[in-house]
Amino acid sequence: MASTAKSGLDDSRRNLGSPKLRGRENAKDTLCRNVTIYGKCRYEDKGCAFNHDPLKLQNQNQNDRKGLNVDSPSFTPTTLAANGSTPKKQNTISPKAVSAAPFLPKGPSSSAQSARSDAGSSEWSVAEIQDFVPQGFDGGQVVPLQGNGNGVLSPAPPYDPFVTQQSSIAGGSAVAPHPVPGNPYSHDAAAAVAASMGSAFFAGQTGFQQPVQYHLYAPIGPHSSNITGYQRNVHDLFLPNDFREELQKKAGATLQTLPNSSLPAHVDYFHSLVPLDLNHQKNAAIFGFPSWVYKAQSNKDGNFYVLRRLEGFRLTNEKAIRSVQAWKRITNGSVVTVHDAFTTRVFQDSSLIFVMDYHPLSKTLAEQHLGAGNRYTTRSNAHIPEQIMWSYVTQIASALKAIHSSGLAARVIDASKILLTGKNRIRLNACAIMDVVQHDTQRSIQDLQLQDLVNFGQLMLNLGVSAAGTIGSPNKAMEHFTRAYSPQLKNSVFWLLNGLQKDQERSIDIFISGISSQLISTFDSALQMDDQLTSDLSRELENGRLVRLMTKMNFVNERPEYEHDRQWSENGERYFLKLFRDYVFHQVDAQNNAVVDLGHVLNCLNKLDAGTEEKVTLISRDEQSCFVVSYKELKKALESSFQALLKPARRLH
Numbered sequence: 001m002a003s004t005a006k007s008g009l010d011d012s013r014r015n016l017g018s019p020k021l022r023g024r025e026n027a028k029d030t031l032c033r034n035v036t037i038y039g040k041c042r043y044e045d046k047g048c049a050f051n052h053d054p055l056k057l058q059n060q061n062q063n064d065r066k067g068l069n070v071d072s073p074s075f076t077p078t079t080l081a082a083n084g085s086t087p088k089k090q091n092t093i094s095p096k097a098v099s100a101a102p103f104l105p106k107g108p109s110s111s112a113q114s115a116r117s118d119a120g121s122s123e124w125s126v127a128e129i130q131d132f133v134p135q136g137f138d139g140g141q142v143v144p145l146q147g148n149g150n151g152v153l154s155p156a157p158p159y160d161p162f163v164t165q166q167s168s169i170a171g172g173s174a175v176a177p178h179p180v181p182g183n184p185y186s187h188d189a190a191a192a193v194a195a196s197m198g199s200a201f202f203a204g205q206t207g208f209q210q211p212v213q214y215h216l217y218a219p220i221g222p223h224s225s226n227i228t229g230y231q232r233n234v235h236d237l238f239l240p241n242d243f244r245e246e247l248q249k250k251a252g253a254t255l256q257t258l259p260n261s262s263l264p265a266h267v268d269y270f271h272s273l274v275p276l277d278l279n280h281q282k283n284a285a286i287f288g289f290p291s292w293v294y295k296a297q298s299n300k301d302g303n304f305y306v307l308r309r310l311e312g313f314r315l316t317n318e319k320a321i322r323s324v325q326a327w328k329r330i331t332n333g334s335v336v337t338v339h340d341a342f343t344t345r346v347f348q349d350s351s352l353i354f355v356m357d358y359h360p361l362s363k364t365l366a367e368q369h370l371g372a373g374n375r376y377t378t379r380s381n382a383h384i385p386e387q388i389m390w391s392y393v394t395q396i397a398s399a400l401k402a403i404h405s406s407g408l409a410a411r412v413i414d415a416s417k418i419l420l421t422g423k424n425r426i427r428l429n430a431c432a433i434m435d436v437v438q439h440d441t442q443r444s445i446q447d448l449q450l451q452d453l454v455n456f457g458q459l460m461l462n463l464g465v466s467a468a469g470t471i472g473s474p475n476k477a478m479e480h481f482t483r484a485y486s487p488q489l490k491n492s493v494f495w496l497l498n499g500l501q502k503d504q505e506r507s508i509d510i511f512i513s514g515i516s517s518q519l520i521s522t523f524d525s526a527l528q529m530d531d532q533l534t535s536d537l538s539r540e541l542e543n544g545r546l547v548r549l550m551t552k553m554n555f556v557n558e559r560p561e562y563e564h565d566r567q568w569s570e571n572g573e574r575y576f577l578k579l580f581r582d583y584v585f586h587q588v589d590a591q592n593n594a595v596v597d598l599g600h601v602l603n604c605l606n607k608l609d610a611g612t613e614e615k616v617t618l619i620s621r622d623e624q625s626c627f628v629v630s631y632k633e634l635k636k637a638l639e640s641s642f643q644a645l646l647k648p649a650r651r652l653h
């Protein structure tokens with residue numbers, strides 16, 4: 001870190017956002033952005049005023065900085081008292097009297113060890129904070145994230161994070177594949193890091209070392225589109241839009257409330273009931289009692305559940321409701337989990353309530369494919385493709401396998417009681433209910449399980465012929481199904497439909513063995529989906545890290561309670577952090593327009609998080625002071641300031 005007053009200002013300021021001084025006369029000192037992004041500039045010989053030789057520019061920058069860098073002899077940081085007392089306050093910021101310099105300037109060769117011991121002597125000690133020690137990585141794998149990170153302005157229009165993918169690609173994205181001088185993400189930097197750590201790192205393979213090199217964006221595959229680095233854009237850094245939208249809508253639905261509702265305020269340990277039924281006409285065809293479905297929040301854990309109410313049910317046998325215990329143990333991806341069951345009189349009748357998992361914005365298969373309800377389905381039923389039929393078959397088979405092997409039977413396999421909770425993701429929704437309401441059935445469990453298989457076949461048949469409208473006889477339906485689907489699917493469904501014939505042994509296990517080849521392909525689709533989600537998740541991982549970093553910065557910057565405490569806000573580490581905040585977020589272009597460049601922000605924050613040796617020139621708002629600090633020093637400053645906040649006893653007053 002170095003500071004200087006006006007003397008060396010003009011040279012260093014060229015790289016920063018002062019509109020007054022960043023005119024075209026300085027363009028020769030600025031690397032042309034076309035060179036950065038495309039490797040060359042078409043207008044190099046046609047009057048482009050910017051610099052086209054990165055090497056020359058780098059040398060020149062190094063020469064320029066000699067008078068204004070961490071090695072500047074004029075810089076003498078005032079060390080703080082060894083006993084940790086408050087350092088003396090200074091009236092002005094001058095290179096000789098800047099009062100809070102906890103870290104001594106380091107050359108690139110200084111070791112992490114010595115940096116720690118130096119820092120340890122001051123009030124702002126960060127001895128407990130580990131220096132960033134870069135670990136080896138394959139720089140060739142990394143697509144560098146590089147916006148306008150060095151503060152250089154170029155003739156290209158500023159990067160607009162809100163542009164669409166196509167226009168961003170055409171106009172040059174904020175993400176460029178070419179390494180720039182001093183870029184820690186480049187292959188060269190990686191090689192230098194590896195070299196500085198010695199060959200032992202590679203030869204010895206000492207294993208994974210901490211802290212990890214976690215500031216690099218390593219795109220996690222598989223990558224379906226074959227695009228090159230410069231075509232990547234800001235959308236690649238976040239969840240895909242449609243996925244994000246889906247999650248946000250689901251979150252919105254989960255939090256939806258119903259003001260002035262006539263429903264009871266509390267049902268046992270639940271409150272905030274919102275009805276999910278689409279129609280007011282209830283039929284009792286399935287359970288023998290009219291049923292109502294509500295979303296509700298639990299008092300116990302704050303989570304949202306679905307309450308299915310069976311109106312007018314009178315519990316006569318305690319054992320009946322205890323049968324739900326066995327259902328609570330069924331955890332299967334294709335079954336809506338049952339949590340509890342109880343009776344209540346808060347609806348002014350005797351009602352039986354089942355507590356189930358809530359899956360926001362789900363529809364029933366009947367609503368999706370059979371035209372039931374009118375909220376979602378306005379068009380005629382579409383033919384369900386064979387792949388989707390197999391996906392449904394696989395999921396229901398999986399659900400039945402879990403249920404039957406627990407000695408239970410689903411008893412209701414009906415399109416209106418199967419939930420579609422995501423793209424082609426279905427779950428059996430009415431489990432456990434029949435075991436309570438028809439507890440004293442005379443049918444054996446084997447019989448009920450065989451009936452499950454028949455109901456399963458009937459459901460698939462109904463779904464398969466839904467596009468053909470009402471088909472009179474079962475034979476006609478089978479004919480239609482035979483024409484519409486492959487022999488393997490037809491045979492599987494017909495095998496299920498014959499379930500009650502005693503000519504051969506039947507069970508869900510036998511059925512599953514029969515469709516094993518389809519299971520494998522559905523399993524593969526599920527794995528691919530899993531890969532896709534992992535890849536999407538990894539993008540948010542980096543964003544989460546940067547949010548934490550920005551939170552830290554904002555905790556430290558410009559705290560109102562320290563407004564008049566010069567030790568805190570206008571001197572030393574906090575002052576650099578404040579200027580750094582301006583450097584990251586508040587730059588303006590030559591026309592005094594705000595630079596809205598997400599690439600620049602991410603670039604700076606990642607370098608800060610990694611604590612790179614790269615230096616950045618910070619200028620005060622009144623343009624009276626200028627500092628050259630490395631990201632490593634900024635990182636230390638941020639950490640020590642944050643640690644100081646966490647230790648009230650050590651605060652300066």
Ligand SMILES: Nc1ncnc2c1ncn2[C@@H]1O[C@H](COP(=O)(O)OP(=O)(O)OP(=O)(O)O)[C@@H](O)[C@H]1O
Pocket residue numbers: 276277278279282283286291292293306336356357358359360361362363364366372373416417419429
């Ligand atoms: N566990 C759940 N999570 C989220 N939504 C659910 C859940 N269970 C049911 N729903 C929704 O509640 C609504 C009503 O469900 P219900 O099972 O009563 O279907 P229905 O079409 O009204 O059938 P019926 O005419 O037999 O009552 C459906 O839109 C369904 O998507």
